[in-house]
Amino acid sequence: MAWILLLVAGLLEVGWAIGMKYTEGFTRLWPSVFTIAGIAASMMLLAQAAKTLPIGTAYGVWVGIGAGGAALLGMxxxxxxATVARVFFVALLLVAVVGLKATSGH
Structure with a gap:
């Protein structure tokens, strides 16, 4: 269950990271409200997942999903x-996320 919470937390991180683009510096009400709600929900789910997963693994996977997803959606x-180098480094992030999960012992 912790891994599912962590996956959802990472996807919410992608959502709020992209959402920040639409807040225009938090000057637009509804994009700002949704972005802040996404940040809060993402962190709460990360905290729940970290109750049973090692924090280094949980945080690393969360950041990897968020950074990789935001980069891919940005492109x-x-x-x-969408250069070859950017796609390569996003792929490295995904390899790191899989590696963290595979070696977490959970």
Whole structure:
């Protein structure tokens, strides 16, 4: 169950990271409200997952999902550059996330 909570927390992190782009510096009400709610929910789920998972693993997976997902969505949706190097390094993030899960002992 902790891994499912952590996955959802990571996906929420992707959502709030992308959402920050739409808040325009937290000057737009509804994008700001949804972004702040996403931050809070993501952190609460991370905290729940960290009750049973090692914190280094939980945090690393959470950050990896968030950073990789935000980078991929940035390239796919926001028109950010999709260079071979960027895609390669996102793939490395995903390998690291899988490696952390595989070696966590849970």
């Amino acid at each position: 796919a949706v926001l028109g950010e550059p």
